[in-house]
Amino acid sequence: IFLTGLVVFSCTSIKQNKMNRQIAFDWQGHRGARGLVPENTIPAMYKAIDLGARTLEMDVVITRDKQVILSHEPFFNHEIATNPDGTAVTIQDEKKLNIFQMSYAATQRYDVGLRGNTRFPQQQKMAIQKPLLLQVIDSADAYAIQKKKPLPFYNIETKSQASTDGVFHPDPKTFVDLLVAVIQNKKITDRVTIQSFDIRTLQYLHQQYPAIPTVLLIEGDDKRNLQQQLSALGFTPYAYSPHYSLVNASMVAECKKHNMQLIPWTVNNLAEMKRLRELGVNGIISDYPNLFYFP
Numbered sequence: 001i002f003l004t005g006l007v008v009f010s011c012t013s014i015k016q017n018k019m020n021r022q023i024a025f026d027w028q029g030h031r032g033a034r035g036l037v038p039e040n041t042i043p044a045m046y047k048a049i050d051l052g053a054r055t056l057e058m059d060v061v062i063t064r065d066k067q068v069i070l071s072h073e074p075f076f077n078h079e080i081a082t083n084p085d086g087t088a089v090t091i092q093d094e095k096k097l098n099i100f101q102m103s104y105a106a107t108q109r110y111d112v113g114l115r116g117n118t119r120f121p122q123q124q125k126m127a128i129q130k131p132l133l134l135q136v137i138d139s140a141d142a143y144a145i146q147k148k149k150p151l152p153f154y155n156i157e158t159k160s161q162a163s164t165d166g167v168f169h170p171d172p173k174t175f176v177d178l179l180v181a182v183i184q185n186k187k188i189t190d191r192v193t194i195q196s197f198d199i200r201t202l203q204y205l206h207q208q209y210p211a212i213p214t215v216l217l218i219e220g221d222d223k224r225n226l227q228q229q230l231s232a233l234g235f236t237p238y239a240y241s242p243h244y245s246l247v248n249a250s251m252v253a254e255c256k257k258h259n260m261q262l263i264p265w266t267v268n269n270l271a272e273m274k275r276l277r278e279l280g281v282n283g284i285i286s287d288y289p290n291l292f293y294f295p
């Protein structure tokens, strides 16, 4: 009876967790607000909160000393990073600056905001380092409270792929266990989703941490149909998150049929946002939260 009670309780709370999430249209700030502030940094999260994002999208990797740190690449990208001696990181050297082989302390010697980003000319330039996930959660929650905004949701992407296991990141189990430890420590399970192109991390999450909703990311050049993608995954995730160019009315209908949220990325112009919203998507991920609208 005790065990049955536990199962009923945990199924009910998983269901409740899913329902609580589906109240509002889910405006998500991509890498915080990459179009305006250096990506995957605490000021980028503040900007997204200021501009009305409900969810903060971000990417994480793992340091040598097993810290979960925000970064799109598992190394210092030559487009945005500055060496400790003030020179720009070069394309030849970037992969040698492998975060999985560096201590967290060593990562803090590199700047990722001073140079700006030529692909995002409106981005503010500032001295800034890659933050730990736990610092981001503490800071963003505190900022939302201070600004009298709702506490943000977190859409956290595991950056991994089978071909670089043990080189740029740990195996999926180790990666996910480290990430979930931060989520549980910060008590944000009811405000988090974990997204990935790497279905291995989603499969392990689904099996080991069923209370944490998963998001299946789909590349723009993926030629499989939705049913084939779900079959490869092996279960129905909480959300389906394709490149926005793939979204059409039949995809919207199919996601509804599967009771999956449909949240395309990365939409950076207002006309496209309106088209997608009219089609019936449940949320939009954008580098420009200043384009979000609230009818």
Ligand code: G3P
Pocket (backbone or CB within 6 Å): 030, 057, 059, 072, 157, 195, 217, 241, 265, 266, 285
């Ligand atoms: O949320 C999905 C989107 O962030 C995936 O693309 O390369 O910007 O992480 P990427």
Ligand code: CA
Pocket (backbone or CB within 6 Å): 057, 058, 059, 157
């Ligand atoms: Ca991402």
